[in-house]
Amino acid sequence: MQRSYWPTTEWQAVDPAILNIDAEKLAELDPIIKSTYSNINGMVVVRNGYIAHESYYHGYGPEDRHHIASVTKSILSALIGIAIDAGLIKNVDQKVLDFFPDYAPDSIDTQKREITIRHLLTMTAPYPFEDWHEPLDEMCMQSDWITYTLDMLGQKGKIGAFKYSTAGAHLLSAILTRSTGKSAREFANERLFTPIGMESIPDYEMKSFAFEDLFGKDVRGWVKDPNNNSTGGWGLTLTPRDMARFGLLYLNRGCWDNHQIIPEAWINESTIMNPNQYGYLWWLREEDGVFSYAAMGDGGNVICCIPEKNLVVAIASNFMLNPRDRWTLIKEHIIGAVI
Template identity: 25%
Template sequence: MRNIGKWIFRIFVMFILAAAAAGLWQREQITRLLAVNSLFSEDEIVRNFSHMNEAFLTTPVSRGTGPTTPLNYGADAPMQAKVADWVTARDVTALVVLKDGEIVHESYYKGTTAEDLRISWSVAKSYLSALIGVLVEEGAIASLDDPVTQYAPALGGGAYDKASVRNVLNMASGVVFDEDYLDPKSDINRMGRVLALGGRMDDFAADLDETFATPGAEWKYVSIDTHALSMVVRGATGRPIAELLSEKIIAPMGLEYAPYYLTDGFGTAFVLGGMNLTTRDYARMGQMFLQDGFYNGQQIVPKDWVAASTTASAPTATGEIGYGYQWWIPKGAVPGEFMARGIYGQYVYINRPRGIVIATNAADRKFREEGVADQNVDIFRIIANSI
């Protein structure tokens, strides 16, 4: 994980050369693969994270036709020296802080702006969870204890055969999925090739056939679980994720700019990490969850779902970070403290007792180093307790 650029280089240069030699790929496809090759390079990562549509196929997520929900500005809250040092150390590109629904701090770095649509990475998982909560209330998904194969029969006979929707939401599917970025043969790298080369993510998930534990028995963060949930949603509704998310979550929130998803070659949204929004719009999501799913004058996500999904219900190790339904609960969290997070330093942190939402984007190539994740939470708590 220390040098993901090398992983990208090994994988995609190989495919570029093979494709060019065989004459099978158009110029646009080769250009896209070259862009992916440099996605995480030190000189280009900041720009790339604001222009993911140049490296991947995408699909728009309509913001609807309603007005933008205003985010009013409160009294400016100067950041402490520790926060300024953290911004530099962690290659932060944006920091938006809300207190009681008002912006009390907003800053952008490294040439980014308030208009940049920044890649979410795994923050996107929490958006899919919110959508599932709406569908459960509407009855499209009858029960979290239903088997995933009831809604996604293509997963039958494989690793997900005995897992319930709840198991997968909790990242307790028991499915073997190797997320070693430095191993070109790992599952995460094979998945990356499927995505970048226009393959079908559904087929990739259905082909997984190994388990390491009985579903529900052990927690292990397995990114492909979120794609399996996407298959459940699409199977239950017969509709694409981008369309559903727009109708149920995005349009009711009144965002400033229309988001987009990265997709595979068949237009299927890359739900486990492919959302792209402005940092203020990430903050709106956090504010909606701080308010128990109520935002812009309406109950967007059921209150009960907000409570359940942000409670540490997964079988994580005692004393370690907790996990709910695609949401994280920090170590030592007070009630009402939870977050969405993604690789390279993307966060939406909520502290309900303090009335605080913090949305941050970053291009932190050292995000995997020991102690970095805990340091990030410590900074969020410093900010929350100082306002």
């Protein structure tokens, strides 16, 4: 899409009516969020590249960063695509163990040798834990997160079955660092964040590993493990406006102000519908004829892209167990407001 304005330095907000959005319908968002989605701290709705709606709660504002939890995974997916395009990683079918020549797997552990970057991106690598019961706190207490995860990788189950793993995303961060010589944070600042006007992100070293340290509001910058790998599956803090910038970049097929930041082919691959409804670290959805893809994190942190409506919805939230599904809010009160 040709456009003369890009929100690299400043976002422009316009009257929703100009963007063919029903302003009265959008006005319903505020009381609904306050009454039913009380852990939302900030929301930015972008249509055609302009802010149509922006609201903040609990004393937060546009400059405040939030821990976006597993939304971090979708950022990491973009970085892997950029690294492949730059020739720093060969392709998604490269074997994971290629990047860890110093790791010696058990000789009978043949399945581990077959696992590729693609399996980590699509959450189709096997692990010994039960579905959705990954012992993340256990990994965080190790002195070497990578060896711990490589030991787990390939255990139980078969390659190809969907099993969501944050540790697997952390392996991707280590692969990125071994391929580029830079942490995911450094590589992101240089190749992704700065070019589209997102804030530069500092390092953050966790001092302990209690629940608040992992998911609390005191997390800053981008968390790193004891060996200086940026956390691959969580631990990044962004403002809602920067979340929206990232979503807009994807909506525009990786192009920003005539510069191809992420390869268009990578975005197509990352968001193609499949039986797992999960692409390259993006959740996929088709409902009522409307296709969307979303970066989703615990507590209800979301970057939702709806290409056919030219919409991006970025929501930053406080962590809470079992938050209300953001999709209902997006579908009924945002997509439903588009004329």
